[in-house]
Amino acid sequence: MFSDIASAIIIGLVLGSMYALAAVGLTLVWGVLKILNFAHGGFITLGAYFVWVGITFLGGNYVISFLLVMGLTFLLGFVLNAGVIRPLQGRPESETNIFIATLATSIIIENLIIVGFGGRYKSIPEMASGSLTLGSISINFQQMIIMAVAPVFLVGLMYYLKKMKSGMAVRAVAQDADGAAIVGIDSERVYSYTIAIGALMAGVAGVLLGVIFYLSPGMGGDPLVRALFIMVLGGMGSVKGTIYGAYIIGIIDALARYFIGMFWASPILFVMFILLLLLRPQGLFGVKV
Amino acid sequence: MSEKKISRRKYLAIAGGAVAVAAVGGAAYYLGMGGPGAGKRPVKIGIAAGLTGRRSGVGVDSRDAVLLAIKEINEAGGILGHPVEPVVEDTVDQEAGMITSVFLKLIEREGVDGIIAHWGNNSCAEFDIVQEKKIPYISAGAANQVEAVITPNPDAYSYIYMAVPSYKLYGTIFPEYISILEKEGKYKPINHKIAMISRAFEYSIFITEGLTKTFTDMGWEISIKEHLPSAKVEDWSSVLSKIRSDPPALIISTMTDPASDHLLLKQFLEDPTPSLLYEQASPNDPEFREMAGNDADGIVHVYGIQKIPTDHPYRVKYQENFGRDPSPYGIISYDQMMMMKIAMENAGDPFNREAVAKALLNIDYKGVMGRFVIDPKTHLPKGGGEFMPFPVYQMWNQENMMLYPFEVAEQEFKYPHWYQKALTK
Known part of the structure; x- marks a missing residue:
C-alpha cells in the first residue's frame, strides 16, 4: 500500500511537471494579452519534433538539441505574434478571431509536420536508461530527469517575472497595460516576447513529453486540453496558481489511476473541475472580479 | 530517412508506371490510336489509404500493394484489355468525416469504377455512399462492425465486400x-x-x-x-x-x-x-x-491475415519494388485488387458495376493470403480451415x-x- 502511494506520487510529480510546463506558457499569454493561444499545442509538437531532428541529425547530442528547441520555438513565437496575433489585435471581434487564427496555426503546424516527417510515430532515444530502486519503489532515470528539468524552467520563469526588469514589465502590462504605457513600457514589445516565452515553454514541454512518449503530428492536442484545464484550475493568468494546479492535478490523476483505475482518472478530474468552478469560479489562485 | 527516400522513389516509379500505362491506353482511347489498351477506356480504381495518420505504416504498405497489383495487371494487358488507372487518396486517421469526403471525391470528381481500402471508418460511414453510387468496394478491416451492419440485410449492401474474415x-x-x-x-x-x-x-x-x-x-x-x-x-x-x-x-x-x-x-x-x-x-x-x-x-x-514465407514470390517481388518487407496490409491489399480484377473479368465488362458486384459475391479466388470465398450472409470471406487462416x-x-x-x-x-x-x- 505504502509503495503504491509513493509510486503514485512519483508518477504524479512526473505528470505534474509536464502539465506545468505545458500550461504555464498558456497562462502567461492569457495573463498579459488576455487571449487564448491555441497554437500552443502546435508548439508543444514542434518542440518534440525539433529535438528529434536535433538528435537524429546532430549525432544524438541532447544539449545542442535542447538549445535548438529553445531557440527555434522562442523565435517562432515572435513570428506567431507578428504574423498571426498582432494583425488581429485591436480589431472588432479580435478575441474570437485570434482564437480561430491560433487554432488554424496549430492545424497548419500539424499538417506541415505530416508533410515533412510523415504520420508515423517517432521516438526520441532515451536520455538515460535504467532505474533507481528504493525499497519497493522504482523510479526510472527518464522520470527523474523530467522531475528535475521542469522545476528549473518553472523557477527560472518565476525568477524572470519577479526579479528581471523585462519580467517586471510583463507583470506590469498584465496588471495594467495603460498604467504600464504611462511609465514608458512598450506594451507591443512585451506582448511579443511574452508570446515567445510561452512558445519556448511549450517547446520544452514537448521535449519532455516526447522523451517518455512518442512523437506524432497530433501529439500537442491532449496536452493543450490538459493545460487549459489546469490554467482554469490555477486561476486564469496566475503563473503560480498554474504551477500548483499542475502538480495537484498530476498527483490526483496518478492516485486515481493507481487506486480506482485508468478509465476513471479523467472523469474524476472533470468532476473535481466542475465542483471547483461551482465553488470557486476564479480558480485556486485567481482573483475574484 | 534513407528508407523513406527509397520507398518514395519506388512509389513514384510504380505509381508513375501504372498511371503511364493507363494514360497511354486512355489517350489512345480518346484519340482512336493503337498501342497497349488502344481504344479502351481506362478502369479507374480508387485507393483510399491512411498515408499520414497514426497507422500510416499499414496505409503506405496497402497503397503500394495495390499499385503493384495494378502495375502487373497493366503489364499483362489490363482488365479485358482496359488499362487500370490508380487514383490514390489519403484518409489520414480514418475518421468518419475524412472517409466520407475522400470517398465522395473518388466517386464524384474522379469517377472511379471501384474502390480498395485497407479499412474504412469503424462506423462504416462510407457504406451508404458506395451503395448509393453503386461502386464496387472491397475493404479489409473493421470486420466486426461490417458484419453487424451487413448481416441483418445483406442485399442492402450489395456493392460492399471484405477481404478479412469474421473477427x-x-x-x-x-x-x-x-x-x-x-x-x-x-x-x-x-x-x-x-x-x-x-x-x-x-x-x-x-x-x-x-x-x-x-x-x-x-x-x-x-x-x-x-x-x-x-x-x-x-x-x-x-x-x-x-x-x-x-x-x-x-x-x-x-x-x-x-x-x-x-x-x-x-x-x-x-x-x-x-x-x-x-x-x-x-x-x-x-x-x-x-x-x-x-x-x-x-x-x-x-x-486474421496470414503471413507468407520469406521466399514467397510475392514477398520477394514486394521487397524488390519497395526495398522493405510488406506488413500484412501490404499483402492483403494486393489480393483485394486481384479480387476486383477477377470480378470485373467475370462480369464480362469492368464498367457494369452491378455485374461486378454480383461477381464479387460469387468469387472463389486463391490469393496470396488464402482462398477467398464470400459468405453471402455477411459479405466477409470465410475464415479458418481451407479458407482464410487466422x-x-x-x-x-x-x-x-x-x-x-x-x-x-x-x-x-x-x-x-x-x-x-x-x-x-
Whole structure:
C-alpha cells in the first residue's frame, strides 16, 4: 500500500511537471494579452519534433538539441505574434478571431509536420536508461530527469517575472497595460516576447513529453486540453496558481489511476473541475472580479 | 530517412508506371490510336489509404500493394484489355468525416469504377455512399462492425465486400492454442489468471469480450481488468503495479496502438513477471517493430491475415519494388485488387458495376493470403480451415512467426526472453 502511494506520487510529480510546463506558457499569454493561444499545442509538437531532428541529425547530442528547441520555438513565437496575433489585435471581434487564427496555426503546424516527417510515430532515444530502486519503489532515470528539468524552467520563469526588469514589465502590462504605457513600457514589445516565452515553454514541454512518449503530428492536442484545464484550475493568468494546479492535478490523476483505475482518472478530474468552478469560479489562485 | 527516400522513389516509379500505362491506353482511347489498351477506356480504381495518420505504416504498405497489383495487371494487358488507372487518396486517421469526403471525391470528381481500402471508418460511414453510387468496394478491416451492419440485410449492401474474415475467430483461436500447448506440456502457466487491458474502441472491446468469454469458459480467471478511455497512455505504472503484486499467467492488451503497446512492453520489462504478453495487432505495425526491436521477442498475438514465407514470390517481388518487407496490409491489399480484377473479368465488362458486384459475391479466388470465398450472409470471406487462416503469431527478431494452425506453423512456441529470468527471480 505504502509503495503504491509513493509510486503514485512519483508518477504524479512526473505528470505534474509536464502539465506545468505545458500550461504555464498558456497562462502567461492569457495573463498579459488576455487571449487564448491555441497554437500552443502546435508548439508543444514542434518542440518534440525539433529535438528529434536535433538528435537524429546532430549525432544524438541532447544539449545542442535542447538549445535548438529553445531557440527555434522562442523565435517562432515572435513570428506567431507578428504574423498571426498582432494583425488581429485591436480589431472588432479580435478575441474570437485570434482564437480561430491560433487554432488554424496549430492545424497548419500539424499538417506541415505530416508533410515533412510523415504520420508515423517517432521516438526520441532515451536520455538515460535504467532505474533507481528504493525499497519497493522504482523510479526510472527518464522520470527523474523530467522531475528535475521542469522545476528549473518553472523557477527560472518565476525568477524572470519577479526579479528581471523585462519580467517586471510583463507583470506590469498584465496588471495594467495603460498604467504600464504611462511609465514608458512598450506594451507591443512585451506582448511579443511574452508570446515567445510561452512558445519556448511549450517547446520544452514537448521535449519532455516526447522523451517518455512518442512523437506524432497530433501529439500537442491532449496536452493543450490538459493545460487549459489546469490554467482554469490555477486561476486564469496566475503563473503560480498554474504551477500548483499542475502538480495537484498530476498527483490526483496518478492516485486515481493507481487506486480506482485508468478509465476513471479523467472523469474524476472533470468532476473535481466542475465542483471547483461551482465553488470557486476564479480558480485556486485567481482573483475574484 | 534513407528508407523513406527509397520507398518514395519506388512509389513514384510504380505509381508513375501504372498511371503511364493507363494514360497511354486512355489517350489512345480518346484519340482512336493503337498501342497497349488502344481504344479502351481506362478502369479507374480508387485507393483510399491512411498515408499520414497514426497507422500510416499499414496505409503506405496497402497503397503500394495495390499499385503493384495494378502495375502487373497493366503489364499483362489490363482488365479485358482496359488499362487500370490508380487514383490514390489519403484518409489520414480514418475518421468518419475524412472517409466520407475522400470517398465522395473518388466517386464524384474522379469517377472511379471501384474502390480498395485497407479499412474504412469503424462506423462504416462510407457504406451508404458506395451503395448509393453503386461502386464496387472491397475493404479489409473493421470486420466486426461490417458484419453487424451487413448481416441483418445483406442485399442492402450489395456493392460492399471484405477481404478479412469474421473477427469472431479472435475470441477463440488463441485460447484454443493455449489449451493445446498446456495439454501437450509445452506451456506451463504459473496460474490461470489473466490481466485484460482494453480501450473504448469497438475492435478492442469486441476482441476482449470474445477472449474473456472463451477463457472464462475454460476455467481461467480475469484477475485484472483495465479498460482505458483512449489509446494515449503516458504511463503504465498503475496497471503494472497490479500485475506485479499478483502476477497473471497472461497479460492481454487489445489496445491496438503501436505506441501504447510499446510503452507497455518497455515498462513491463523494467521488472517483468513470468507472464506471456499478448498484444493485439500492434506487432504487425512497422512502427512497433522499429521501436521495440528485439525487446518484443516472445510477444504473441493473433491476426486474421496470414503471413507468407520469406521466399514467397510475392514477398520477394514486394521487397524488390519497395526495398522493405510488406506488413500484412501490404499483402492483403494486393489480393483485394486481384479480387476486383477477377470480378470485373467475370462480369464480362469492368464498367457494369452491378455485374461486378454480383461477381464479387460469387468469387472463389486463391490469393496470396488464402482462398477467398464470400459468405453471402455477411459479405466477409470465410475464415479458418481451407479458407482464410487466422494464425497465432509470436515475434522473434522483429519477425512475426506463425505458430498455429499447425499446418502453417513456422516454428514451435517458445517462452519469451524475459520469462525464465522472471520465473527464477
